[in-house]
Amino acid sequence: MNSRMRILASTAAVATAAVGLAACGGSDDEGSGGGGGGESASSVTVLSSLPLQGASKDQLAAMVNGIKLALDENGGKAGSVSVKYQSLDDSTAQAGKWDPTQTGANARKAVSDKSVVAYIGEFNSGASQISMPVLNQAGIAQVSPANTAVGLTTDEPGAESGEPQKYAPTGKKTYMRIVPRDTIQGQALLATLKKEGCTKVAVANDQETYGAGLAKVMGLKAQEAGITITSNTGVQPDAANFRAYAAKIKGEGADCFVFSGVTANGAAQIYKDVDAAIPGVKLYGPDGVCESGLTNPGKGGLPKALAERFKCTVATLELKSYPGGNEFLTAYTKAYNDDAPDPYAIYGYEAMKLILDTIEKGGPEKANRAGVLEGLLATKDRDSALGKYGFDENGDTTLTAYGLYEVGDDGNPKFAEQIEATATR
Template sequence: MGCLIGALTLGVAACGSDDDKEEGGGSGGAAAGEISGSKLTIYSSLPEQGASGPQTKAIENGAKIALQQVGGKVGKYTIDYKPLDDSIASSGAADEGKAAQNARKAVQDKTTITYLGEYNSGISKVTIPILNKAGIPQISPANTYVGLTTDEPGSETGEPDKYYPTKKRTYARVVPKDTIQGAALAAAAKEDGCKAVTIWNSKTTYSAGLARNVEMSLKDLGISVDDNEGIDPKAPNYRSLAAKIKSDCFIFTGEIESNGIQALKDGASAGSVQFLYGGDGVVLKDTADPKKGLPANIASKFKGTIATLDPEAFNEDGKKFFADYEKAYNETTPDPYAIYGYESMALALDAIKRAGEPVSRQKVVDAVLSTKGRDSVLGTYDIDENGDTTLTDYGLYKIENGELVFDKVLKAKAN
């Protein structure tokens, strides 16, 4: 997923020379060596406030279930889970400076063994280097931006190497990157018979990158792209932009917190638009809720991609997760991000177990990046040398009666 990212240089400046001292010395010898004692800490850093708050709560709840299922222990180690908020009250948005503080907090804690985050890809641009210097394994439950792990289409110059100052990888994610999601959105448009598409993005790291991936995939399929427009998330509406749309299909690659509902409403208002699509930044319960999201007349046009498949198709582990989640939180259909939170924590715990005793951060990094044939609630996958999952299936969702409803599996290939 993407992020509300302002000037990245300001975020980096907030983690300047003073922080370098903290990153190098706060963790002592634990960065590469063994962690003494029998207590380990796993931090998460996610936006608990604002429009992304419900997704964060679902991720945190999912992580807690994974930890509860192992009794809060791996071998001799008791695992303490500490969720941190990377958003600020004034806007409710994820904030680079706040996330940098969270990362430094984890660095300064000698018991830190893993860091779950971020939710926003642009925020991970700030925290990956801080954690990388300290050798702390980082697992994201939501990041899809290509440039965090590879220089494939959709990335920017210098990515991803500039995020890894040690020249060693410490970051992984449990969701497929946007070369896959872009192809999935294009495949959905192709299946619906789209002839021309207008794309709006929110100018964030995630959204602009996904928009580039979607555009390339559409053109590969012979579908015309009339426009790829960056919108102002703070604008009251986008009616003047919508008046220019002549396409029969409209795709929004932005986030719900980037005024996504208004963008979808205004994009759908163009008389030529027959089909409406969104990426995983808006495939959320709030989007489907007519009181908070899309009214019924627009919702009927909407389809969106997210790497969560039909709950009925999950294996026994997946079914147990949904049963445990309902029992713990009285929700029969949790937000799609809940299962990502679960798997992020489950992967971390599995890596700690495989690292053996005595445990060290480097051993856990090595275990995460050598994950092969993991049978998980998301399906069987590897983590490759870049930190990417080998999962490629995306779910296509539609809205019926104010609820997100699974439509079909999209088996997309990266552009």
């Protein structure tokens, strides 16, 4: 008993001393690792961190396809710099979805691998909250192909206190996103509702950072837009069905319904139950549900009769109408034999394409963390598969044009018209 105590005590002492040593060692490492900005290289790495397992795996497989397509088109090079790509998984088998620990590990992996100059990710806004401060301290450029949460880049209404400063401990921006934030999408949805003659709107959200955030933004701006939101309910994606909920919003007199969330969180079920309870109700959704998986009955989407009354907003316009979009569509169809790619494929594609073009423009001497970051942040008026855009001072895309999509004859979302939306405070 006594001897054990002594062992433990000495162990603790050794551990304490070691912790002290590590603290010093740690700060030494930062000099060589984090600051690896000055060197140039002829071979660099781009990492992506996306939840490849579980409910969202189909969308993510499409996104990884898009990323690979962009790299293959360039022959694995950006000018004279050869680019390696590694796809990391931020989900685990046990959780079946993105996992905070795994996300942190991916970000640290990017930091410790000196050849990494850019990081594509995360898919979930919640995950980016973890990787952003880590990558920020190492000065690695992070391009998110999917995050829309307001607080990641701005302190506009909808952001929490301390956002976005807490994600950039160094005070310098390292994060950019190529999708517009929810402030803009919320306005676009409200503009649509107004235009379509909705008066009383019921909103359901999936309680996640994206869905709940967007619903909150809509709630804040509804009055301004002349829309009455009768209720905003957080729903459990794993509930058996939403018939009782539908009966409740029927009692509130709702004539339009918005589901703010992603397809994987029970979107089809809730649209169907609401439709059954309120015949002729108009159904709306954001880009999280604007995909063939929800709209195409052949892919397990909504039935045709219901899809006719469904419209959704996406930050892309008709792909065929501008050169970049058309090119992407042709290339994707050729490479994967799929002429209606998941919307996320194009964001993956553009994220990689943007990084490759930036590296090429900077040349080998700027093929390092600092150089790539500087180049990416300076992006202005870029002609891309998404249209013409650049980054503003927060790292947000300047794209504000939203496309309103309806369901076409083939069951896939079809571009209907353009909605202009702006972020007002």
